[in-house]
Amino acid sequence: MNDGNDFDSKQVVLIVDDTPDNITLLSALLKDNYKIKIATNGVKALHIASTLPSPDLILLDVMMPEMDGYETCKRLKSNPATAEIPVIFLTAKSQVSDEEMGLKLGAVDYISKPVSPPIVLARVATQLNLVKARNLLQDQNKHLEKLVQDRTRKLAKMQDAIIMAMASLAETRxxxxxxxxxxxxxxxxxxxxxxxxxxxxxxxxxxxxxxxxxxxxxxxxxxxxxxxxxxxxxxxxxxxxxxxxxxxxxxxxxxxxxxxxxxxxxxxxxxxxxxxxxxxxxxxxxxxxxxxxxxxxxxxxxxxxxxxxxxxxxxxxxxxxxxxxxxxxxxxxxxxxxxxxxxxxxxxxxxxxxxxxxxxxxxxxxxxxxxxxxx
Missing domain, CATH: 1.10.3210.10 (Hypothetical protein af1432)
Structure with missing residues (x-):
């Protein structure tokens, strides 16, 4: 993620919550290590997520007016531009069925409120380390693909040259x-x-x-x-x-x-x-x-x-x-x-x-x- 012209090397975390106290708590907890973006509803979250530089991780509340977290997550995952952004649900809904619902929609984790700061920090760090590893692997794959394409072009050019040399030998005779x-x-x-x-x-x-x-x-x-x-x-x-x-x-x-x-x-x-x-x-x-x-x-x-x-x-x-x-x-x-x-x-x-x-x-x-x- 985070593919825009962003010169800040910190990874970007988008906090989506309609409760000011929750936003304040999470921002204070994460701001020293990450760049923070904030959305107070699902519509704003979708806009921010699809705007470069895109967030590396989304912390998403479930119970929000108009568009709840489940619907927001569903729309994020249906858009190719935001589908790969990992989502962690933060919610007071702690039933197993609630967690199952969130994971089925494509979330990578589910943290119950009230949040434990050490747990939030650990799980956020885990997901963002996975993002770094995935981005590194993608960069390596792109580099390898370029090397393969370059080698293939060189081999094709050499083959064409050999073909022309063989043909020219016959024509010269x-x-x-x-x-x-x-x-x-x-x-x-x-x-x-x-x-x-x-x-x-x-x-x-x-x-x-x-x-x-x-x-x-x-x-x-x-x-x-x-x-x-x-x-x-x-x-x-x-x-x-x-x-x-x-x-x-x-x-x-x-x-x-x-x-x-x-x-x-x-x-x-x-x-x-x-x-x-x-x-x-x-x-x-x-x-x-x-x-x-x-x-x-x-x-x-x-x-x-x-x-x-x-x-x-x-x-x-x-x-x-x-x-x-x-x-x-x-x-x-x-x-x-x-x-x-x-x-x-x-x-x-x-x-x-x-x-x-x-x-x-x-x-x-x-x-x-x-x-x-x-x-």
Whole structure:
């Protein structure tokens, strides 16, 4: 409690009583050790208790006009701002049933009148020591939570860096740059954010999953590290045997992710998306893709998103075997792939946000020399 701008280090005790003599007695008894606040009825007590700095403890009379102590306690405990303030009842009502009533309402103690000064001092000190201990524990927990959050952020940043390093290694072997990775992961996220509103995709494309897709997308071509240079870097068209070897990059990618899952002894959504994307992003909606000739909804959503992102970026990028197409030319080519190469619904959304794709492409474009430029 006591969270306001109160420079007095003394703990605050609120005395609630409608009898002046009782207030005088309790104030004189406690004022040397605690800061005292006074309320002569339940309404004033509720106002003082909810005003910062809030009291650390409330001494509450039961028999008061208009609003008795039981009702006052009930309202204190129903308000989140005052619910944690400990209440000690002070009353001439000394029946066991009266004490039981007070404790059921949330009071921490029940002292009968006429009060014994040593008992009041001892019980007040006990409760305020518990308040100090609880506040100290809360402060420690907040500190630990902050440490955990900081460590978690650092670990997440390190994991993201490792993922990008792995992905960049594969892209470098393919004469591509890290900006291809940046572009495709942003394309995937842009598509997913639009598609999540469609019932067909809403259960899969949650905000959390979209973030995981964004992080896993850079791994789509990590399997290319297993493809020989004479095939991977060939400036012309691959023959049928070479193409069969090139197709293996999807299998190599999946095996890499599976090896991580085996090492961990478990999987998770991030690894599932990474595995789906690496293995199935070359599948086509009509079943003519590879490695398994999957078609339609049998292709994971993550891989269908990646297919659109990857093809668009390949079309607008210069390669050793082809020049870069303009944004408009790429759009025309991809429109022709609706229902054959691409999921029609995903392609339709892509066609609605082509300006966003163009903006992403410009933000992470390549320089004349082929080096990465980020704007």
């Amino acid at each position: 393919d004469n591509e740059t890290g900006n291809h990775i940046r572009r495709t992961q942003n394309y995937v996220a842009a598509l997913a954010r639009q598609l999540k509103h469609l019932p067909r995709f809403s259960s899969e494309l949650t905000e959390e999953n979209i973030e995981l897709l964004y992080k896993s997308a850079p791994l789509h071509d990590i399997g290319k590290v297993g493809i020989p240079d004479n095939i991977l870097l060939k400036p012309g068209k691959l023959d049928s045997d070479e193409f069969e070897i090139m197709k293996m990059h999807t299998t190599y990618g999946r095996e890499t992710i599976l090896s991580v899952e085996r090492y961990l002894g478990e999987s998770n959504e991030f690894l599932r998306f990474a595995r789906e994307i690496t293995y199935s992003h070359q599948e086509k909606w009509d079943g003519s893709g590879y490695p398994e000739n999957l078609s339609g909804d049998a292709i994971p959503i993550s891989a269908r998103l990646m297919a659109v992102a990857d093809v668009y970026d390949a079309l607008i990028s210069k390669r050793v075997y082809k020049p870069a197409f303009s944004h408009e030319e790429a759009i025309d080519i991809m429109r022709k792939g609706r229902g054959s190469h691409f999921d029609p619904d995903i392609l339709d959304v892509f066609l609605k946000i082509t300006d966003e794709f163009r903006e992403i492409a410009l933000r992470y474009r390549e320089s004349e020399s082929g080096d990465s430029e980020i704007y």
